[in-house]
Amino acid sequence: MKPLGGARFTFALALLFVFAVVVGVFVGPASLTPREVFAALTGGGGPGAAIVWALRIPRVVLGLLVGGVLAVSGASLQVLVRNPLADPYLLGLSGGAGLGAVLAMTAGVGTPWLVPAAAFVGAVATMGAVYALASAAGGALDGRVLLLAGVVVGAFAGALVSGILAVSASQGARSALVWLMGGLGGVGWPGVLALAAYALPGLVVLAAEARTLNLLAMGEEPARHLGADVTRSRRRVYLAASLLTAAAVAAAGIIGFVGLVVPHAIRMLRGHDHRVLLPAAFVAGGALLVLADAGARTAFAPLELPVGVVTVVVGVPVFAFLLRRWTARSSS
């Protein structure tokens, strides 16, 4: 498959973005007519106003942010650990976030705000532990060591979660896991703004490191020879990507697949330049998650599917198609 040209790629991305936003705002289990949604959007009130403004629009914005953040974080970590299987949760963050959420629930402080905050604290603590462990093995945060440290710390946190669930007398602890399964419904505007505030610095740091990521993708040695401060860049990328993921977990739980597959899809479509890849992954990841969420809300209405189920069920065929075309091109 030939990489798309710049203009065509940008156009396709913009189209996907607009399509996702329109679907996200107009489609839902309340089955408002397009006319009712228009009336609500233009301030005309009507039956749909509360649904559109209080529920759908914050959800769409949150989906764009969470999906985007996960895709960017995944793209950066794939380079950092030099492993195509890397996703934002690989380095132990899901275990840490789960531990934080379960502890908060067990302590009986499971308010809608404290659980995400505790999950964030848990993820950041995990990040600190992984960082300390990986740094002890050498200053440059070697990819293999980072990977092992992340998996080990994540397993530790996961074991604690299982242990707490087994002996805890609180039904709430189990519910923490339901929350952790992920969804965009639990956050209103304050949560969206909080995520945006956390995400912006991380995104800026990763964007600034995009050129170094290009060098790192070629390998440690070549990057060093080409003048990159490998040690400093690796640390920055790790911390920025982990903070982004922790913020995304706090906002929406753990949503798989977006951070793993969107970066690969963009690489297949557009190539490996991270100065293009990162912003494109942000837009595509966000759009994919918003579409998946619209499906999760609507497919079995009034029931709601976990959005992670839809991202995988819809994402895998699309990815398989891209993979076939890409491998066909590579072998010819």
Add this chain to the structure above:
Amino acid sequence: MAVLRLSARSVLSIVVLGALAACSRPAGRGAIVRVDDWGRTVALAAPARRIVSLIPATTELVFALGIGERLVGRTRWCEYPAAARTVPDVGDGISPNVEAVAARHPDLVILYASSADRAAADRFAALGIPTVALALDRTADVRRAALLVGALAGVTHAADSLVAAFDSLRAVVIAEGDRRHGPRPKVYVDVWAQPPMTVGRGSYLDEIVRAAGGDNLFDDVRASSATVSLESIVRRDPDVILVLQSDTTRVPDLASRPGWGAVRAVREGRILVVDGALYGQPSPRMPLAARDLAARLAHIGPVR
């Protein structure tokens, strides 16, 4: 059956006791024979005297039958009645700790009829401990469970009168509900906040809401509990939100949940906090819960 049991008991005590000790199961000609909710035959040589209840609802039921003192074990989730807490705790009810249960030397273990308990039932059988599996989820199950447990414990009269009282009170409450004027209030049952979880058609709480003269907001959902979208709650516009809590003095702040301000009942404060111990598990007190709810719904008054 009762006649058969009486005549058989004396014979059994003399002839079969020796055989029982050697045999891992009660002898084939048990004095009490019933079929449980897995379709298995449960045979007891004599009425159960040492019962371990692995379902919170049956713990309540055993007390309601007046034989609470025969309980020698209960789950850690059993909180009603208060006396249940003095019964030794054997841990979880589903996938129970077989060794902890066996250590109580029960002559009957009441299991929830879940496939997760099949393995435990087999191991109890290997230990020679009789088990009865009950699918205790709804109102009708309470009647069946009361009769079954009553028979196995040799208190059929207590079980019969419990069921009779239950049926007549339930009929009265339902008749009261039907006589009420005006539209039936739409009730959203708040099982869990995020993601929003509620109960579907035919669940125990759905039955209570219906008997109290209300309509469960999601009675079109077939699962007994389900995750629903907040958007559909807003669209269906419940008249009342029902929250189960152990502490009924504290009204939860639903308006602080993100997005819930879009629900009219939340904005207008039409939230009913009810006793989780009374409403939360299939119970002989179901008619009381329904009457309690009916009174509270009447107190809130007509919404439109």
